[in-house]
Amino acid sequence: MRIADMNWMQVEEYLKRDDRCVIPLGSTEQHAYLSLCVDAILAERVALEAAHPLGIPVFPPLNYGVTPYFRAYPGTVSLQLDTYLRVIRDMLDSISEYGFKRILLVNGHGGNSPAQTLCIEWMAENPMVVVQFHNWWNAPRTWAKVQEIDPVASHASWMENFPWTRLANVAMPSEQKPPIDADKMRMLTPKQVRDYLGDGNFAGLYQRRDEEMQAIWMAAVEETHALLTGSWGRD
Numbered sequence: 001m002r003i004a005d006m007n008w009m010q011v012e013e014y015l016k017r018d019d020r021c022v023i024p025l026g027s028t029e030q031h032a033y034l035s036l037c038v039d040a041i042l043a044e045r046v047a048l049e050a051a052h053p054l055g056i057p058v059f060p061p062l063n064y065g066v067t068p069y070f071r072a073y074p075g076t077v078s079l080q081l082d083t084y085l086r087v088i089r090d091m092l093d094s095i096s097e098y099g100f101k102r103i104l105l106v107n108g109h110g111g112n113s114p115a116q117t118l119c120i121e122w123m124a125e126n127p128m129v130v131v132q133f134h135n136w137w138n139a140p141r142t143w144a145k146v147q148e149i150d151p152v153a154s155h156a157s158w159m160e161n162f163p164w165t166r167l168a169n170v171a172m173p174s175e176q177k178p179p180i181d182a183d184k185m186r187m188l189t190p191k192q193v194r195d196y197l198g199d200g201n202f203a204g205l206y207q208r209r210d211e212e213m214q215a216i217w218m219a220a221v222e223e224t225h226a227l228l229t230g231s232w233g234r235d
């Protein structure tokens with residue numbers, strides 16, 4: 001359930017019977033021919049579908065993340081790491097204050113992973129609250145499904161091309177892009193990154209069949225759902 005579809009009294013009622021919630025974490029950044037908002041769209045959608053059968057509220061996604069390397073691509077917005085970690089900390093402080101004690105962060109962007117360490121630090125200071133940080137796309141079952149379908153998959157390739165992230169009237173190249181060298185990319189300026197990556201796909205085909213994408217999606221939703229119904233480390 002979207003928190004946008006609840007008022008504060010309903011949240012107060014919910015907290016009398018449950019203490020779980022979800023926050024999707026995205027990024028607004030180049031995704032080659034796909035939407036700039038792929039990471040936010042996917043994180044929110046997987047969160048909503050996983051939480052829906054349980055009636056667990058899903059907060060609006062944090063649509064901006066840490067993505068300094070893509071700053072030469074128009075439309076990309078990068079928060080400084082320091083800013084980002086403060087925003088996550090403020091969100092956890094607020095959300096836990098009135099009674100959410102089990103918080104699942106569903107992350108859609110690799111650059112946001114320093115927040116995982118922040119969560120561990122924050123839990124040491126707030127021992128009554130459990131925060132799980134979940135990279136939905138490379139969680140074991142979802143990643144295994146991706147690898148089974150096509151091992152050449154990465155940022156902005158077919159593996160992020162779902163019916164809900166592709167754009168109307170935008171044609172996809174048909175070739176398979178060779179993998180980029182991630183170690184090299186880390187040494188480049190944003191301008192050099194753009195020159196090196198071209199369209200922005202890191203590796204692989206640009207699109208695969210919708211049935212294959214559906215299989216990955218099912219695995220991702222089930223894997224995220226299982227975290228919500230699991231022990232939260234307290235068994």
Ligand SMILES: [Zn+2]
Nearest residue numbers: 038039156160
């Ligand atoms: Zn992405």
